[in-house]
Amino acid sequence: MGARKSMVLRVWDWLEGRYQVRSMMEGLLHVEIPRTARTYYFGGLTLFFFMVQAITGILLAIYYQPTPEAAYGSILFIMNQVNFGWLIRSIHAWSANLMIIYCVFHLLRVFFQAAYKPPRELTWVVGVLLLLLTLGFGFTGYLLPWDQRAYWATTVGSEAAGALPLVGEKLLVFLRGGTTVTARTLSRFFGTHVLVLPLAFAGVLLVHLVLLHVQGLADPTRKVGAKAVPEMGAGSTAKAGPQKRVGLLPFFPNYVLDEFIAWYVMLAVLIILVSLRPVGLAEPADPLVTPEHIKPEWYFLFVYQFFKVVPRVVGVLVPIIGGFLLLLLPFLDRNPHAEPRRRPFAIIAGVVTVIVIVAFSIWGLLS
Numbered sequence: 001m002g003a004r005k006s007m008v009l010r011v012w013d014w015l016e017g018r019y020q021v022r023s024m025m026e027g028l029l030h031v032e033i034p035r036t037a038r039t040y041y042f043g044g045l046t047l048f049f050f051m052v053q054a055i056t057g058i059l060l061a062i063y064y065q066p067t068p069e070a071a072y073g074s075i076l077f078i079m080n081q082v083n084f085g086w087l088i089r090s091i092h093a094w095s096a097n098l099m100i101i102y103c104v105f106h107l108l109r110v111f112f113q114a115a116y117k118p119p120r121e122l123t124w125v126v127g128v129l130l131l132l133l134t135l136g137f138g139f140t141g142y143l144l145p146w147d148q149r150a151y152w153a154t155t156v157g158s159e160a161a162g163a164l165p166l167v168g169e170k171l172l173v174f175l176r177g178g179t180t181v182t183a184r185t186l187s188r189f190f191g192t193h194v195l196v197l198p199l200a201f202a203g204v205l206l207v208h209l210v211l212l213h214v215q216g217l218a219d220p221t222r223k224v225g226a227k228a229v230p231e232m233g234a235g236s237t238a239k240a241g242p243q244k245r246v247g248l249l250p251f252f253p254n255y256v257l258d259e260f261i262a263w264y265v266m267l268a269v270l271i272i273l274v275s276l277r278p279v280g281l282a283e284p285a286d287p288l289v290t291p292e293h294i295k296p297e298w299y300f301l302f303v304y305q306f307f308k309v310v311p312r313v314v315g316v317l318v319p320i321i322g323g324f325l326l327l328l329l330p331f332l333d334r335n336p337h338a339e340p341r342r343r344p345f346a347i348i349a350g351v352v353t354v355i356v357i358v359a360f361s362i363w364g365l366l367s
C-alpha cells in the first residue's frame with residue numbers, strides 16, 4: 001500500500017514539476033459561489049444525464065446495426081440476448097427524457113432569476129445552443145430502433161422542414177438523404193446521433209462551463225448592470241471584494257457534495273423508472289403501412305399540434321422565430337433589474353409562453 005502511495009505521489013510530483021497541476025486544480029476547485037445559489041441543481045443534473053447518455057450510448061453502439069435490415073433485429077438482440085441489454089437501453093431512453101426535462105427546468109430557472117442578464121449574455125446564448133443540440137439528440141435517436149413508431153414519427157417530423165419557404169424542399173432531401181425515409185436517412189441520423197452531436201455538444205458544453213467558471217454564478221439578489229459587475233465575479237475568490245464574501249460558499253467541497261447528492265437521488269429515480277417501465281418496441285418499420293396515430297415524442301408535441309392548426313408556413317416559421325428570440329433574449333431584454341417584481345413584462349411573457357407550450361402539448365397528446 002505504502003509503495004503504491006509513494007508511486008502515486010511520484011507520478012503527482014512528476015506532473016506537478018512539469019504542468020503545475022496543483023495550481024490548476026486549485027484554480028478549478030477553490031472558487032466560491034453565492035450562498036443564495038446553493039440549490040441550482042438543474043444545470044448539474046442535465047450534465048449528469050448527459051454523462052449517463054454517453055456511457056449507455058457507447059454500450060448500445062457495440063451491438064446496434066444501423067441498416068434497415070438489421071437495426072430492428074439488433075435492438076431485439078440487445079433486449080433479449082445481451083446481458084443487461086434491456087436495462088442499458090431503458091436507462092438510455094429514460095435518461096434522454098430526463099435530460100430534456102432538466103435542461104428546460106434549468107433554462108426556466110435561469111430565465112426567472114434573470115441570470116441571463118449582463119455579464120452572462122453569452123452563457124445564455126451557448127445554453128440555447130445546448131438545448132437545440134439536446135433536442136437534436138432526441139430527434140435523431142428516435143429513428144434508430146427502426147420500428148413503426150420511429151419510422152413514421154420521423155417521416156412526419158422531417159416533413160415539417162419541407163414546409164419552409166424557398167429552402168424547404170432542399171432541406172427535406174438533405175435531412176432524409178432523398179425524398180422519403182430510407183436506409184440513407186437511417187445512416188445519416190445514426191452518424192449525427194453518435195458522432196456529430198456528441199462532439200458538438202461536448203465542445204459547446206466546455207464553452208458553457210468555462211464561461212461559468214470565469215464569471216461565477218449569479219446571485220439572484222444582485223443588481224444588474226455595468227456598475228454591479230464586480231459582484232458577478234463571485235466565481236473567483238480573488239475577484240470578490242471583502243464585503244461581498246460574506247454571502248459566499250466554497251464550491252469545493254460544499255457545492256460539489258450537494259450536487260453529488262442530487263445526482264445520486266436522480267440515479268435512484270432513474271433505476272425506479274426503468275424497473276417500473278422498461279422501454280418497449282413497436283412492430284418493425286413498414287413504409288407501406290401508415291399507422292393510425294402518428295405522434296412525435298412529447299417534447300415536439302406542441303410544435304406538431306401548432307403545425308396542425310395553422311397554415312404550414314406559419315407552423316414552421318413561428319417556432320424558428322421563437323427560437324431566435326430565445327437565443328437573443330439577453331440583448332432584447334434591456335431592463336436592468338433582476339428581482340421579479342421589477343420585471344413584470346418578462347415574467348408575464350415567460351409564464352404565458354410556458355402555459356401556451358404546455359397547453360399545445362396536452363392538446364397534441366389528446367387529439
Ligand code: HEM
Binds near residue numbers: 110
Ligand atoms: C443542455 C445542457 C446544459 C448543461 C449541461 C448546463 C450546465 C450548467 C451548469 C452546471 C450551470 C451551473 C449552475 C446551474 O446549474 O444553474 C449552468 C449555468 C448556466 N446556464 Fe446552463 N447548462 C445547459 C443548458 C443551458 C440552457 C438551455 C441555458 C439557457 C438557454 C443555459 C444557461 C445558463 C446560464 C445563463 C447559467 C448561469 C446561471 C447563473 O449564473 O445563475 N444553460 N449551466
